[in-house]
Amino acid sequence: MDIQEGKQKFIESWGKMASDWGINRTMAQVHALLLVAPDALTADEVMDGLSISRGNANMNLRALIDWGLVHKKLKSGERKEYFYAEKDMWKVVRQIIIHRKKKELEPMLKVLDEVAGVEANCPQSESFCNVVKDIRKLSQKADKTLDTLIKADSSWFSTIFYQMVR
Amino acid sequence: MDIQEGKQKFIESWGKMASDWGINRTMAQVHALLLVAPDALTADEVMDGLSISRGNANMNLRALIDWGLVHKKLKSGERKEYFYAEKDMWKVVRQIIIHRKKKELEPMLKVLDEVAGVEANCPQSESFCNVVKDIRKLSQKADKTLDTLIKADSSWFSTIFYQMVR
């Protein structure tokens, strides 16, 4: 396998994994393409690199910027925009956590809080109440742990441990 | 909000969250329905409860059993099957981790290993190699941590800590 094949395989597999996790496959492929690119790319280079339309490229590049995984760069004298990916993998993980926590964990917690209002007039044995209570406890723990992790940055493991044991 | 509304809301929101994470929405709703049900349900009760077809109910019940989140139960004298969900939330989390790790993390790691073969003839500066190297390191760490977590069960936090600091 040469470098070119390797890149290709990496891009495909990054896309596959993303779509397993409910993230648009093309968005992940654009991300992968930028990750392995030695320099920032233009929208046209992304289009060519992945054989996708201008609209598609644009949408997914914007989404990646929204996730904080890709940034724009302007080259002096040039009119077009260049895009490059954040390559520090810890930062990447961190951004993904921030984004998905906000968009998915937090709304779920909100619903659980609402639903938990019912608990008051719940007989202790009622399975619904127990399940909600358990999931809520777990989610809150996850929420706090992720908050700590987000703030913690590189020395995360010791802070996470502190979070977990209390 | 009464109990019935609460259950409804919980089922909806569990389904929504699942589909955000690339899991079939109906599968998660069946799971939620069984989680909040005081007793085991028949396929027909699931169909009615969620207004879905027999085929759909059957498929998703089987998938849940495959994930280890739901079990069958036979009542003596009765011919039909009853289904009930595992309600210990730690076990639920554990099963989900086991399943997704096997189906998603492991294949990704395999690809990374293959792709990493290229590294040999990579100049140190080559961004592709660095990215692959970093992701691989991270995934392997995640893989090991999850293994430890899966084995660790309830006293997980101290074992995970041990895993993380080394």
Add this chain to the structure above:
DNA sequence: CACTGGTTTCAATTATTTTTGAAAACAAAA
């Protein structure tokens, strides 16, 4: 101002995923 090189938008199309429902398969009971 009008032109040029670029980006963004979004209705229509295409691809993918999920669901249906009727037929087939099964297995316990008659």
Add this chain to the structure above:
DNA sequence: TTTTGTTTTCAAAAATAATTGAAACCAGTG
């Protein structure tokens, strides 16, 4: 064996998500 109650399968239909591409837009430049 046949009947009956049940589960399973899977091709076709429906629902959902992603993609295209052309028009609208935007901002420097002449």
